[in-house]
Amino acid sequence: MQSDDDGTKLSLRIPAPARGEHPPDRVRYISRAGEMHKPALDEKVERIALMRKQLVRVIDDDGQAVGDWVPDLTVDEKVRGLRDMMLTRAFDARLLRAHRQGKTSFYMQSLGEEAIACAQQRALRPGDMHFPTYRQQGLLISSGYPLVDMMNQVLSNEFDPLHGRQLPVMYSAKSHGFFSISGNLATQYIQAVGWAMASALSGGTELASAWIGEGATAESDFHAALVFASTYQAPVILNIVNNHWAISTPEDFARGASATFADRGYGFSIPALRVDGNDYLAVYAASQWAAERARTNLGPTLIEWITLRVGAHSTSDDPSVYRPPDETERFPLGDPVERLRRHLESIGEWNDERHESLQAEVDTQIADAFAEADAHGSVKTGDVGSARTLFDDVYAEVPRHLREQRERMEEST
Numbered sequence: 150m151q152s153d154d155d156g157t158k159l160s161l162r163i164p165a166p167a168r169g170e171h172p173p174d175r176v177r178y179i180s181r182a183g184e185m186h187k188p189a190l191d192e193k194v195e196r197i198a199l200m201r202k203q204l205v206r207v208i209d210d211d212g213q214a215v216g217d218w219v220p221d222l223t224v225d226e227k228v229r230g231l232r233d234m235m236l237t238r239a240f241d242a243r244l245l246r247a248h249r250q251g252k253t254s255f256y257m258q259s260l261g262e263e264a265i266a267c268a269q270q271r272a273l274r275p276g277d278m279h280f281p282t283y284r285q286q287g288l289l290i291s292s293g294y295p296l297v298d299m300m301n302q303v304l305s306n307e308f309d310p311l312h313g314r315q316l317p318v319m320y321s322a323k324s325h326g327f328f329s330i331s332g333n334l335a336t337q338y339i340q341a342v343g344w345a346m347a348s349a350l351s352g353g354t355e356l357a358s359a360w361i362g363e364g365a366t367a368e369s370d371f372h373a374a375l376v377f378a379s380t381y382q383a384p385v386i387l388n389i390v391n392n393h394w395a396i397s398t399p400e401d402f403a404r405g406a407s408a409t410f411a412d413r414g415y416g417f418s419i420p421a422l423r424v425d426g427n428d429y430l431a432v433y434a435a436s437q438w439a440a441e442r443a444r445t446n447l448g449p450t451l452i453e454w455i456t457l458r459v460g461a462h463s464t465s466d467d468p469s470v471y472r473p474p475d476e477t478e479r480f481p482l483g484d485p486v487e488r489l490r491r492h493l494e495s496i497g498e499w500n501d502e503r504h505e506s507l508q509a510e511v512d513t514q515i516a517d518a519f520a521e522a523d524a525h526g527s528v529k530t531g532d533v534g535s536a537r538t539l540f541d542d543v544y545a546e547v548p549r550h551l552r553e554q555r556e557r558m559e560e561s562t
């Protein structure tokens with residue numbers, strides 16, 4: 150039908166998911182390892198504009214670390230990185246099993262994405278503050294936070310450090326630079342920028358690191374955060390974890406007509422990189438570069454990490470109804486644990502025997518921690534925190550109406 154003035158009939162582009170099919174370009178613009186130049190920290194944003202369309206990679210197909218972005222890490226530090234990732238993976242596997250055993254009501258794993266959180270944690274300093282999503286347990290694990298405390302939180306037992314205030318997996322650990330996770334997506338992005346601004350205003354030296362999944366970048370909080378970060382040149386790293394799925398929604402929905410999520414930074418004159426998120430060495434190097442920029446008052450850096458959510462979104466999700474069954478095998482960036490392992494092998498510092506022994510050590514650590522947490526009870530045993538503490542730690546002074554509710558609750562129990 151034509152409009153009154155005989156103009157073109159208007160229409161919208163309505164994204165439609167291709168259920169169970171492989172999109173033709175699962176990862177756009179794959180650069181070769183070592184291909185990308187490492188710019189000076191203060192390089193003008195226009196001169197590195199193409200970095201938002203390319204991909205920083207360090208570990209090549211043979212396991213060698215190549216190019217300008219090779220980070221200055223000792224063999225021990227690389228082995229520690231491998232251990233952090235394997236520990237995170239084993240932690241996830243055990244807690245996923247705990248869900249099947251009815252010991253927790255909910256769990257979210259980070260399978261396939263471990264390098265991003267584990268390497269960035271090691272690249273930053275104590276005192277810096279992460280504002281994570283629910284998929285960055287690797288930050289907390291690599292920081293040395295007690296595994297038993299994390300497990301107590303997930304099992305919702307009496308030793309849960311958060312006393313049942315938060316959904317399982319929504320940790321909070323100020324002492325370990327881990328801001329409370331919010332279930333409301335994207336809120337942490339503006340909080341991170343605000344925290345970074347406060348750090349600078351108070352003459353501090355600590356930077357903030359904001360975390361978001363690619364799907365949640367569609368939230369207006371994400372865009373508001375970029376306005377403030379660029380206007381005030383806040384000392385913040387703006388991480389976007391592009392794991393290709395927002396529950397069942399493919400990444401191109403939130404990306405819209407842009408070629409990449411890193412494009413979002415360019416519009417705000419924020420230097421933006423795309424980085425291979427399954428390459429521990431690339432993640433470490435890019436995080437260090439962004440941290441150095443923030444520490445020397447050169448402002449924010451936006452990094453789109455390319456990875457794949459290998460597992461289900463959460464224990465409430467069944468991905469078999471929407472994703473191709475062989476997606477992981479066909480993912481071109483491989484597995485982060487296997488890639489770092491191969492790198493260590495290729496430089497003569499690793500072999501199957503050492504790998505198996507590290508795996509056994511990690512599995513024992515997780516089994517021991519789980520046994521300790523499980524002994525404190527879980528939702529299955531009913532050894533959960535008392536409802537009487539419901540209003541504690543929320544208000545400096547509990548308001549009258551809540552005091553009355555607590556009294557009524559005590560009378561009825």
Ligand SMILES: Cc1ncc(C[n+]2csc(CCOP(=O)(O)OP(=O)(O)O)c2C)c(N)n1
Nearest residue numbers: 284332333334362363364365392394395396
């Ligand atoms: C404001 C808001 N909208 C929607 C949801 C429901 N929700 C929870 S997780 C999720 C998907 C997020 O995907 P993404 O940001 O890509 O992160 P990922 O889960 O892949 O790590 C949605 C829509 C929510 N928690 N908060």
